[in-house]
Amino acid sequence: MLGKLLVRYLWTYKWWLLGVLVFQFASAMASLYLPRLNADIIDKGVAAGDTGYIWSRGGFMLLIALGQIVASVIATFFAARAAMSAGRDIRRDVYDKVSGFSEREVSSFGAGTLITRNTNDVQQVQMLAMMGATMLVTAPLLAIGGVIMAVQQDAALSWLIAVAVPTLLVIAGFIISRMVPLFREYQGKLDGVNRVMREQLTGVRVVRAFVRERIEEARFRVANTDIMVVGRKVGSLFVLMFPLAMLVLNLTVVGVIWFGGIQVDAGDVQIGTLFAFMQYVGQILMGVLMATFMTIMIPRAAVSADRIGEVLDSTDALHRPARPVTQFPDLGAVEFDDVTFSYPGAEAPVLENISFRAAPGQTVAIVGSTGSGKTTLVSLIPRLFDVTGGTVRVGGVDVREADLDEMWRGIGYVPQRAFLFTGTVASNLRFGREDATDDELWQALEIAQGRDFVAVMDGGLDARIAQGGTNVSGGQRQRLSIARAIVHRPHVLVFDDSFSALDVTTDARLRQALWRALPDVTKIVVAQRISTIADADVIVVLDDGRMVGIGTHEELLAANDTYREIVESQLGVDA
Structure with missing residues (x-):
């Protein structure tokens, strides 16, 4: 349902998305090219003491870095524009659908969950659309392009990448598999909090008339605690995810320094090349982390998309006639x-x-x-x-x-x-x-x-x-x-x-x-x-x-x- 929803609403803004792809591609290419320029300065300029070469190449690097920043800003603007517009369109269609419901459909869903689906659930899909658009090109280019560039710099150290990337993917898959049911449970608990809050605000006079404040506070506390418990479990997985990812990244960098230092000492690799390799390793793992972050967002957005789809795909009990009668011969009867x-x-x-x-x-x-x-x-x-x-x-x-x-x-x-x-x-x-x-x-x-x-x-x-x-x-x-x-x-x-x-x-x-x-x-x-x-x-x-x-x-x-x-x-x- 998530893919269907995104294609349906983002396709309207395909030209904005095309702009995102173009500028994200430019930004990623700049990121991949900068470490090589840095290696050239260290190996050719610094080693030879060529100040003119350092200034010329350094100025070129600054120009590329500035272009990368501008491209990233423009891409983010386009992505935000497309995602926010798509979110607006989803909310509009959900509202139009709900406004056409009969009493039967409203009672079936419940007012609280309909409000949640048109606010929080749409926000989850909207955020995924924005993050996905900004990372759609960058993550794979940094990961794949980084591997190619790193191997070109030093093929002997590429085995470190072959170990680090699968390890990171295994960790991400293990954690994400446990997040999916928690996200679904979280949205249900959020419905519960909204329902209790709405009932208490609507019936505040009844609550006070029967001196039920303490009991209603306890009922809200139960609903609030339930969502807190689920949210804490989700947070624990998030907390576990990023330290493990950083551990893999840091161990990989230590491995590069250790084994790369041995090669530098033996004269097989220059220092600039080693630094470039380290930067590419960081970019590779950053690309994997970005993809992992997207993967973490997908389950919750998928749950939200399913809930939105239930509303949009629901069958109205009141069917409008194909050929409606507009003339009423017996007015008032x-x-x-x-x-x-x-x-x-x-x-x-x-x-x-x-x-x-x-x-x-x-x-x-x-x-x-x-x-x-x-x-x-x-x-x-x-x-x-x-x-x-x-x-x-x-x-x-x-x-x-x-x-x-x-x-x-x-x-x-x-x-x-x-x-x-x-x-x-x-x-x-x-x-x-x-x-x-x-x-x-x-x-x-x-x-x-x-x-x-x-x-x-x-x-x-x-x-x-x-x-x-x-x-x-x-x-x-x-x-x-x-x-x-x-x-x-x-x-x-x-x-x-x-x-x-x-x-x-x-x-x-x-x-x-x-x-x-x-x-x-x-x-x-x-x-x-x-x-x-x-x-x-x-x-x-x-x-x-x-x-x-x-x-x-x-x-x-x-x-x-x-x-x-x-x-x-x-x-x-x-x-």
């Missing part, structure tokens, strides 16, 4: 035709044989006990899930055949848990429609009973909203969410228990304003309070995923035992 829905692996369906129709402009209420499937039912309307049986029609079109963007433009959805984005009141309301005027925002707030509290906020429509809307109350969040849906100008408004945080008086005023201001908009209302849905045109009663009654409040009160029990539990027997 919502119809459930013998609908059944089951979660994957569930023993029994959540919803079974649900059939009813909401005509344009009607108010249809969904009521039932906790766990009866109300939220799941209304989630099928904007196609957050796909039915496993039957058909859901919006505007007279099967939602599975409709163009999703066109269909969503006609649906306003207010979720059970109101969510606001970081920004201002206006930016949150314009999330429904970007071109909405201030007057339209105030009108939507008037309907949603939010005008009064927004007007006294510092800045009014420009008042700041914290992440998640934590600086406003639950009831204010709900009213802002309802106003946002109104600004959207939908044909169908879906309220998933969206009045639960409102007091009875505000609830009544809001419903009256909604019904009066939006008579042509179909309203699907899930509610727990009977007072909220008593005046609905149609009330659908659910019990354990089945529809056990449908009618008006009076009809159901007279003929439906399940509905009567709900009413009596809230309003009393005489209701």
Whole structure:
């Protein structure tokens, strides 16, 4: 998967990579040529006392060294540009993929791991791409070219290279083979830390309300310790790797000095040649070390690439139709035709044989006990899930055949848990429609009973909203969410228990304003309070995923035992 990912995203920047190859080649050639020039100066210039030769060759060496530095800088710039751009593209594609997930895929992966995969995992692949581009040419050229140049300098000492390089490779292979499973485990532990941290930050009020700080601290400490233990094992292998590599390098240099000194003493080798040989040995082992370092990075990047690939290659549960329907002949109509829905692996369906129709402009209420499937039912309307049986029609079109963007433009959805984005009141309301005027925002707030509290906020429509809307109350969040849906100008408004945080008086005023201001908009209302849905045109009663009654409040009160029990539990027997 790693190779596929790198080829897929780096190929776009092939000209940058070509520049990296050219300048890295130039830098490596300069590195290989400098020791030979150094040997010439020592053997021909210093030995003969030729100052002019020393100055001319030395100046030439300085010029080459300067060129090497410039080539390395340019190559690094090109590599960084290509790698960072590829990382940006991967994050973009992961985000686009995740943003198209249904609730099923998000729940399957988990929010914490999706965040990790789009941040830390992409960073690992990005760093490998950068390091690989900079070392792709340098490492093999230094290793292979160094061997050739060293043998040309002194073939008698080349046996030291033949011993040192395989030894270093054996050490690297032994250590890397133990790193691969640790890297995979580390990324999993990182997911765990992110998950615990996210839960604790999101549920901080619950944690404090139940005095669970100590217990949550202990839970985080366990997750944190787990990743520390794995990280310490990885670090131990890193710590072991480089001292062993330096030991091989130093022993090789000692061997060169020892055996090369014997040859110099015998007059078989000149001192400059010996120094050049030592430099080539260092370059050879440096090339091997660079390749080894790359090899160490590859396992972790491969694990990260696999995790990224799982997201990019995942199959969406919501398939967009090949020929989507963009025209809706019955605007505002919502119809459930013998609908059944089951979660994957569930023993029994959540919803079974649900059939009813909401005509344009009607108010249809969904009521039932906790766990009866109300939220799941209304989630099928904007196609957050796909039915496993039957058909859901919006505007007279099967939602599975409709163009999703066109269909969503006609649906306003207010979720059970109101969510606001970081920004201002206006930016949150314009999330429904970007071109909405201030007057339209105030009108939507008037309907949603939010005008009064927004007007006294510092800045009014420009008042700041914290992440998640934590600086406003639950009831204010709900009213802002309802106003946002109104600004959207939908044909169908879906309220998933969206009045639960409102007091009875505000609830009544809001419903009256909604019904009066939006008579042509179909309203699907899930509610727990009977007072909220008593005046609905149609009330659908659910019990354990089945529809056990449908009618008006009076009809159901007279003929439906399940509905009567709900009413009596809230309003009393005489209701």
